[in-house]
Amino acid sequence: MSEPSPLNPTETERDPERVRTMFGRVARRYDLANHLLSVGLDFWWRRRASDIIREWRPRRVLDLATGSGDLALAIARKVPEAEITGADFCAEMLAVARRKGLTNTVVADALQLPFPAGSFDVVTVAFGLRNMADWPAALGEMRRVLRADGHLLVLDFSLPQGLLRPFYRFYLHRFLPCIAGAVTGEPDAYQYLGASIEKFPSGTAMCELLERSGFGAAAAQPLSGGIVTIYRATVSS
Numbered sequence: 001m002s003e004p005s006p007l008n009p010t011e012t013e014r015d016p017e018r019v020r021t022m023f024g025r026v027a028r029r030y031d032l033a034n035h036l037l038s039v040g041l042d043f044w045w046r047r048r049a050s051d052i053i054r055e056w057r058p059r060r061v062l063d064l065a066t067g068s069g070d071l072a073l074a075i076a077r078k079v080p081e082a083e084i085t086g087a088d089f090c091a092e093m094l095a096v097a098r099r100k101g102l103t104n105t106v107v108a109d110a111l112q113l114p115f116p117a118g119s120f121d122v123v124t125v126a127f128g129l130r131n132m133a134d135w136p137a138a139l140g141e142m143r144r145v146l147r148a149d150g151h152l153l154v155l156d157f158s159l160p161q162g163l164l165r166p167f168y169r170f171y172l173h174r175f176l177p178c179i180a181g182a183v184t185g186e187p188d189a190y191q192y193l194g195a196s197i198e199k200f201p202s203g204t205a206m207c208e209l210l211e212r213s214g215f216g217a218a219a220a221q222p223l224s225g226g227i228v229t230i231y232r233a234t235v236s237s
Helices: 014-036 043-058 070-078 091-099 134-145 164-184 188-201 204-212
Strands: 061-065 083-088 105-106 120-126 144-156 216-225 228-235
Touching: 014 043, 014 091, 014 164, 043 070, 043 083, 043 105, 043 216, 043 228, 061 070, 070 083, 070 120, 070 204, 083 091, 091 105, 120 134, 120 228, 134 204, 144 204, 164 204, 204 228
Parallel strands: 061 083, 061 120, 083 105, 120 144
Antiparallel strands: 144 228, 216 228
């Protein structure tokens, strides 16, 4: 059988064990790689996301695929009265998050969350939905653990439109893996990153997926020329 093209990743490439192992290997230098590769824009993206969360005034927030905890900690700074839970299926990443001060962490599979229905006012997932093996199933679990009229925020990479697109693709597939490989010692993980971004639905396609998964009022907000997009939606009654 031929190998899948790096620009056309299959569900096999999102195999949970493969993804978990990959993130476990890069956990120690994950933050450094993110800050360098985004030229520091990742701080601004999370700040924009946490500003939206503050507007919703949640009491209980689940940050799913929390990784090293950066979004959860940004939300905690903006909404100090909220109880923030960071969940991830990679224990090595959660260990980094705890060292940074995220106290409430849970090792959990996004497709089988260990929380009762209606447990949270807000669910967030930053740069994580794209890596999950079954996007509709993961969104269904997020909907299940949200209360009625609860909010979902997804922050993830997207492909920019217009003249920026070919330059970004060159960066994504040629430049980024070299730099990330030098920083983390794991260039294959960042080859996967580019492939996963190409495959991931964005813009209208993501809003349609959210609505098919039981969410309403889905909206997309591109940032940085469309390199990333914030999606927000509410639980449909």
